[in-house]
Amino acid sequence: MEATGKEEISVEDEAVDKNIFKDCSKIAFYRRQKQQLSRRSMYQASLDSATTGKDSTKFQIINETTKVPLVAEVYGIEGNIFRLKINEETPLKPRYEVPDVLTSKPSTVRLISCAGDADSLVLADGKGDLKCHITANPFKIDLVSEEEVVMSINSLGQLYFEHLQIPLKQRATKENKEDTSVDTSQEDQEDLGLWEEKFGKFVDVKVNGPASIGLDFSLHGFEHLYGIPQHAESHQLKNTSDGDAYRLYNLDVYGYKIHDKMGIYGSVPYLLAHKPGRTLGIFWLNASETLVEINTEPAVKYTLTQMGPAAAKQKVRCRTDVHWMSESGIIDVFLLTGPTPSDVFGQYSYLTGTQAMPPLFSLGYHQCRWNYEDEQDVKAVDAGFDEHDIPYDVMWLDIEHTEGKRYFTWDKKRFPNPRRMQELLRSKNRKLVVISDPHIKIDPDYSVYVKAKEQGFFVRNHEGGDFEGVCWPGLSSYLDFTNPKVREWYSGLFTFSAYQGSTDILYIWNDMNEPSVFRGPELTMQKNAIHHGNWEHRELHNIYGFYQQMATAEGLIQRSKGKERPFVLTRSFFAGSQKYGAVWTGDNTAEWSYLKISIPMLLTLSITGISFCGADVGGFIGNPEAELLVRWYQAGAYQPFFRGHATMNTKRREPWLFGEENTQLIREAIRQRYALLPYWYSLFYRAHVAAQPVMRPLWIEFPEELDTFGVEDEYMLGSALLVHPVTEPKASTVDVFLPGSNEVWYDSKTFALWEGARTVKFPVALDTDSAMGEFYLDDGHSFQYLHQKQFLHRKFSFLSGVLINSCADKRGHYPSKCVVEQIFVLGLKKQPSSVTTRSSDKWTLHFLMEVRYTGIQREQGHPAASHQLGFLQTMVKMSLWLLHIVPKCPPCIWRSSH
Missing domain, CATH: 2.60.40.1760 (glycosyl hydrolase (family 31))
Known part of the structure; x- marks a missing residue:
């Protein structure tokens, strides 16, 4: 909470209230269309x-x-x-x-x-x-x-x-008055919001009438x-x-x-x-x-x-x-x-456009809170991950790290040496993400505000002055990101010389960019505010946040002189936002129902182009019980963007604060994420080059099976891994639907096989005749994969007992020290009498071939193998990526192609 003159701003100001937001009955153009269409205008x-x-x-x-x-x-x-x-x-x-x-x-x-x-x-x-x-x-x-x-x-x-019209006050003749696309009496015009639309204390004046x-x-x-x-x-x-x-x-x-x-x-x-x-x-x-x-x-x-008995x-x-x-x-x-x-x-x-290829670090675990208090707090939390042997890649700082909510600054008392803090993270190969919102504090001593105002870079009000609204800093103006010159200028703010205290391990989070205006209609900007080109805000409201993320991503690319991939998370987005980074589902709540709804929300984002998406682990608002927090970590580890986050008035919830048993379960979930990083990275490459979603509803992989069309409590990661998170409290078993009458499914921990086209209480799969898969590798951070073709893309196939490793894209060339440590061949009914390897003179193979064979689990009601809290229901279709690199995995089910 921060005092702003006689007013105070707090997160409670934004609590859901149906009086703050419109339903359809309060939207004038909806009422007009419904009324007019009832007359069947042709x-x-x-x-x-x-x-x-x-x-x-x-x-x-x-x-x-x-x-x-x-x-x-x-x-x-x-x-x-x-x-x-x-x-x-x-x-x-x-x-x-x-x-x-x-x-x-x-x-x-x-x-x-x-x-x-x-x-x-x-x-x-x-x-x-x-x-x-x-x-x-x-x-x-x-x-x-x-x-x-x-x-x-x-x-x-x-x-x-509805046709644009001459403003009502300029219409002097009867002919003009009759030239309207909505035939209504004068007294109806106010109700239908033709020229003015009222909502609460706000009045939206429409200069050219309904459109x-x-x-x-x-x-x-x-x-x-x-x-x-x-x-x-x-x-x-x-x-x-x-x-x-x-x-x-x-x-x-x-x-x-x-x-x-x-x-x-x-x-x-x-x-x-x-x-x-x-x-x-x-x-x-x-x-x-x-x-x-x-x-x-x-x-x-x-x-x-036709009529009659012979109809x-x-x-x-x-x-x-x-x-x-x-x-x-x-x-x-x-x-x-x-x-x-x-x-x-x-x-x-x-x-x-396709999903931007993310830097590899961004696929790891992110630790965030509103707010880590100071440099010592950051240092202690960072050390806590090491002390408890929990991997993570990115530390996040919310608005309190700035000097009075002035973006591109640091609070001198809390963060007196931000470069030193970043060097500590760099020494452990970790990154920092900080927040940058679109509102700019009105302050004649704040250089960002002064320069933007001098150049006319703010959205204007309908009277021609700078639009002013209240957000976290208090009274603020809003950068007009629809203006290419504003985006170019804003991108330049990320240079090291402009953004004092930043380094090349600092990345950006765009929040509040709907845009959020605390005392505006529906907590956003008035529709008759004016943007570049003299366009009203009503014309382009939904694309405002898209433009901020675009400018931010370009700024990070320019900062590295075009060499490094950016990472930008945005809360507001539009069609095409996938080109610029990641998205999350916003201010969710620490309740089981929000964990459950995160799955369909992320599936919907994924199929509409935005593969890099996630939901705040644990719920942003409120205090999750230990069981819910653990289940959320287990679910989040199998969602594309993996970040723990909480609001300022919640109890601290770093992964080690809920007892050793729960710490172990969270540690295992996060480690499972890292064990699968090669698979995640390959999936993101496919999303980047071929627009294939990373997180997929079952109907994508099984488009002919009606039983999959309504499933939303489980999903596929790529074409191989089926995930069914636990989203109910005190669950000891989960009913998992296994699609595919001709499919084979494996538990990657026990290597049990189960048949598809059934619902079971534990992961299942069948026999293996053939399997296919891919593996993608590059340096993980630069654009060299694009400009210099420095990448490795391999294809694996297993057919008639022969495993073949071939090149999937001959354009790529990337020397790698990666070695094949283990190859698992699953689903053989008996142990082979021999295993033969062949290689050219250029290759020397050193590996242990371990062949697993097991019978088919045919029973329908097999109980869950584990009743402990840490069990996560996932299944996998056989993939030759699994045959190439086999990390220690949780109970998973992989899918096998015949």
Whole structure:
């Protein structure tokens, strides 16, 4: 808590309160769209005006009520992607189109007009496999694949487009007054928030009136949808009802409510639909406040197609309708047609980029608290890990390390010699992460503030002055990261000369960047604040934090003159944030339910491109009981970003403070993380080069098995390791679902084998005929893997009793002193009579071949082998990475390919 004049700021100010945050009924553009759409306003396409150019096909769309023309553009993009853009033909001023998210201008494929007349138009890609069938009246687009309609656009008639208008006070004539896209009386205008929208004590003045957009998509044959983070909700998206839409609006929600569709820290307006044989994606490129309604119509077994006793019957497929609504901008949507999950991941990464390759240290364990008090505290905690023989890689410092919450400074009393502190960490090959938020304390003696103000680098209020809001330092201004010059300047603050006391082992954490404004509407910035280019904050709210992480990552790269990979953690994010670092799930609570919900939250982030994600171990808010803390460490060790963190008013909870038995269990969990680091690193390389998620829901690996589509209490790491964390108190057994009727699963500790396609109480697996795997290695920190191709990427295969180690990428070259210490061959029914090795003159092999063979465990109800607290249920499919490097692992289950 810090006094700021007559006011005080405390974390309790941010506690969840439904009066602070809006539900859908309080969102004016949602109410308007629902009211207007109930009248079934119709749009008609003017297809006789269609023109096909090099990049796109254009045609007009006319609203029957307003008669104001829209222009639609359909693009074909490399890799089976379609893009649809709809904008006003002649807006009063340009409408906001989201920049900087797409990695580059997508390469277009010329669409060929297959057939067309005044009533319809058919466009096909070059191969002819995918077609867009456009119907004129009413306007509709069907996406056809192999003669089957897989998606329809505007089939429900929910296209909605509010046109920019002359400000109300300038509209002197009746004609102007009638030129509005919403036909309402004057007294209705206040209720519908056309020109002003009230929420509590705040009034949002809209200079150009209402400007919202909306469109519906019908997904034929699909009833399983995923994506659109961030919500503390199930992995599979649920049906919504009036007033219960998924909200995408980045907000600082302290101790957020779980099983709720309210928006929290980040937004990725991208969802996937999956069914056996097909995966689709919809990427709605809009950074304003967005709502998504979902309604699944289950399959109807039979329907009558004619009357009378001879009525024919036919099966009607299930269908899921998705209705997107955004406050402003244009309709700019990408349709990713798959057909496989991997194809959709590749298509999305082609548009927004892949996960940045992390430095190796960042995959280890991170120790954080708000706040470690001073240099002596840091030294003592660091020594505690050594004393208790617990590995860790990164020490973190929260806001209290600064001089009065002034970022890029150090508290002179608490941290008088920050370089010495960092050298202590460096001597043990450890790193330091410090916080840097977007708000800048208004202080004429603070050089960062003075320089930013002199150059006009702050967001402005609607009257033209610098926007001012309250955050941790008290009264603050907010850097306008949407301005390229501001990002360039901010990146320069990370140089050693500018950031006094920093060294090359210091990395950055961006927090509060939704942005958080303590006394603002919904604890964030007013929507009519002004950004670079004279754009209102409402247009780009959800992308603000994305820009700060971008500038921070670039600053760390520039600091090393382009040689070293950055590490940046951000709380707020958008589509494409994966290019710049890691994300976490924010201010969670030390309760079992938050441990449990972390799994679907991280799975949803992972499938929407953000593989480097995690949840604060132990829960940020509150004091976990020992059992919960241990279980959380065991779970966190198998999640991509692994950090322990707690707020300032909690009891200290370093891993050794809960008794020797619990210390041992936590030590074992963290060591298991480090034992698997080669596997983690290889998975991140695949995420970086091929957009394959590190943490995967079962349906990705088993896309034809319906039983996997709703599973969210277990998941795969890569294609080999199945993880089922314990998320209930006093659990002695866990029911683990093993997918795959032809799969083999192994307990990597006992090497027991079990068959797939069943639920068991202990890890299981079958026989081994073949297995495949990969191993990736580089220096762990630089960009040499990219610029000089200094990496090692090996492929392993085991077939007919022969293990082959070959090169997976011949471009790579990296001399390594790594040796093969042990090779385990699992699943043989009897001991082989001999083992033969072959090698060229360049290689000398020194290893002990240990062959494990065991019978198949077929019983359904095998009890858990361990009732102690430290047991973690994980299973593995046989992987040749396991055959190459076998660390001491916990009870794990690996998957084996036949």
